[in-house]
Amino acid sequence: MVESFVVPFVNALLPFMPYLIPLPVILPAVAAALALLAVRHPHIQRIIALFTLLALIILATSMLIVTDFEGIQTVQIGGWDAPVGITLVADRLSTLMLAVSAVVLFCVMWYAISQGVRDGSKDEPVAVFLPAYLLLTMGVNMSFLAGDLFNLYVGFEVFLVASYVLLTLGASPSRVRAGVSYVMVSMVSSMVFLFGIGMVYAAVGTINLAQIGLRMEEIPSGIRTAIFGVLLVAFGIKAAVFPLDAWLPDSYPTAPSLVTAVFAGLLTKVGVYSIIRMRSVVFTDGALDGMLMWVALATMIVGILGAMAQNDIKRLLSFTLVSHIGYMIFGIALGSALGLSGAIFYAVHHILVQTALFLVVGLIERQAGTSSLRRLGSLAYTAPVIAVLYLIPALNLGGIPPFSGFLGKIILLEAGANDGSWQAWVLIGGAVITSLLTLYVMILVWSKGFLRDRKDAPEGNLANARPAPLVDITDEVEFGDREDVGKIPFGMVASTATLIAASLAVTVAAGPLASVTGRAAESAQDVSIYRSAVLGSNYENPSRTLDQERLDDGSDNLENRATPLPEPVPAVEEEEN
Incomplete structure (x- = not known):
């Protein structure tokens, strides 16, 4: 029934894919320029931003449907054939990440516009936020679609x-200080990445991912492992894996909550995505899988232990962010299709x-004037809507069934059990302990911030005029003197609820989503599919798959993806005759 609608849609959209693939990069770039030109017209800026991100949701979802049915789609920018030209690659993995990031970016933009792009101060520049946010969108989308190291x-x-x-x-001083630290760490990561690109080019003479993987098979294993190690350091800093994660809890909590939200949700996952690409397309021998397992374990344990020691919810969540990156690295390190599927899910x-x-x-900062657990209390009674909005994703992150967090962990634990090695069983134990401790810190926030009476909090009579007290608190005022306390625009609540509904949709549609992530993992691990799609006639491989045949002959026989109709029974035909 569903395929009767989807197949015509895919058939109609397939010829336009070469024009659609660059749009996730082009649209936010053009919108950023237009928003900058409309700097004196905030309403026009907001319309441009919202419609651009809404268009990206529709575009990315359409691309995901096409790639899931038809396999990898590519476009050669400027008409230069790979591996010479710039190749953009849309497959199940990249389009799934595009679709999810588009939903997140739209909801955070809605939240920002409703809030007025400020956190307790009327002096923060609204005009510069929207163009910068759209440029961020462009960079994230470009990273997902890049088919070569340089454009990544x-x-x-x-x-x-x-x-x-x-x-x-x-x-503010704390934000500038954190921003400088963030830039310095990011510059180190970029320098390491550039060094890695130079090593790759010196070794194989190309930066196209498909051709790198093809030629890397002829490179001695020691050199290959060393190059992968350098790239892992660069991507590990972006993903905030242990021991390269110390910068994140000191940088993210100082920013406005909406900025921290999009950073925590997306930017670290770009690093994880890059590790997946390198492991599945280029360095397929799994030489560093054992090391990645220990990195995953340390990231999970150290991150959650750091979260347990925090009194500020932003810093606590920043540490849980680091901790749960370890689950994704665990799935990648297993080197199996099921493990990779679990990591993507x-x-x-x-x-x-x-x-x-x-x-x-x-929302808590707008309602109570602070995010410090030493000052919070009674939120379950004074703000029951916020309490519900916190409890659902908190239980989800803690891995309570039947939420998607539980289902994702089950896939990873099953993949670890299938691996059967003692190292995998150690990781399984670490994953279970981390999940329990995550639930503990989420309940701790609930107990102190929502159930406890505020007057019982050690500093319950104080609030911050400007939230996010990372280093020192300079603007303390009596809670009753805050003018913006409790004044929460409807759009802030609605956008947050929409994003929580999207997370619940992952739970409801966990079966179909797991099927998509499974197919994404299988196609990612079959390097011949990726290489054939990107290199085309420049790549020859004797083994042929269904996806490769479609790419080679351009057939649109999507009906083959559906369950074939049974052949007529000969006995029936004879009776009719």
């Missing part, structure tokens, strides 16, 4: 420039849930 690097640099502007909104879940939790923290 360019995507990183685009959202780095935009993220520095967003991180320092308001120009968990990434989708975590993008939505972690972003929603940071948006809820923004």
Whole structure:
């Protein structure tokens, strides 16, 4: 029934894919320029931003449907054939990440516009936020679609420039200090990445991912492992894996909650996505899988132990963010299709849930004037809507069944059990302990911030005139003197609720989503599919798959994806004769 509608849609859209694939990069770039020109007209800026991000949701969802039915789609920018030209690659993995990020970016933009792009101060620049946010969108989308290392690097640099502007909104001393630290760490990551690109080009003479993977098979294993190690350091800083994660809890909590939300939800996942690409397309021998397992375990345990020691909800969530990156690295390190499927599923879940939790923290700051657990209390009675909005994603992150967090962990644990190695069983134990401790810190926030009477909090009579007290508190005022306390625009609540509903949709549609992530993992691990799609006639491989045959002959026989109709029974035909 569903395929009767989907197949004609895919058939109609397929010829336009070469024109659609570049649009996730082009649309936000053009919108950023238009928003900058409309700097004196905030209403026009907002219309441009919202419609652009809404269009990206529709576009990314359409691309996901096409790639799921038809396999990998590519476009060669400028007419130069791969591996010489710039190749944009849309497959199940990249389009799924595009679709989820588009939903998150739209909801956070809606939240920002409703709030007035400020966190307790009327002096933060609204005009510069929207162009920078759209440039961030462009960089993230470019990173997902890049088919070569250089354009992946360019995507990183685009959202780095935009993220520095967003991180320092308001120009308070703590935000500028955190912004400088963030930029310095990101510059180190970029330098390591450039060094890795130079090593790759020196070794194989190309930066096209498909051709790198093809030629890397002829490189000695020691050199290949060393190059992968350098790239892992660069991407590990972006993903905030242990021991490269110390910068994140000191940078993210100082920014406005809406900025922290999109950073936590998306930017670290770009690093995880890059690791998946390198592991599945280029460095397929799994030489560093054992090391990645230990990295995953340390990231999970150290992150959640750091969260347990925090009194500020933003910093607590920043540590849980680090901790749960370990689950994705665990799935990648297993090196199996099921493990990779679990990592992708968990990434989708975590993008939505972690972003929603940071948006809820923004609501808490608007309602109570602070995000410090030493000052919070009684929110379950004074703000029951916020209490519900917190509880749902908190239980989801903690892995309570039947939420998507539980389902994602089950896929990863099953993949670890199938691996059967003692190292995998250690990771399974670490994953279970991390999940229990995550639930503990989520309940701790609920107990202190929502159930406890505020007057019983150690500093319950104080609130911050400007929230996010990371280093020192300079603007303390009596709680009753705050003018904006409790004044929450409807759009802030509605956008947060929409994102939580999207996370619940992942739970409801977990079966179909797991099927998509499974197909994405299988096609990602079959490097011949990726290489044939990108290199075309420049790649020859004797083994042929269904996806490759479609790519080669251009057939649109989508009906083959459906269950074939049974052949007529000969006995029936004889009776009719």
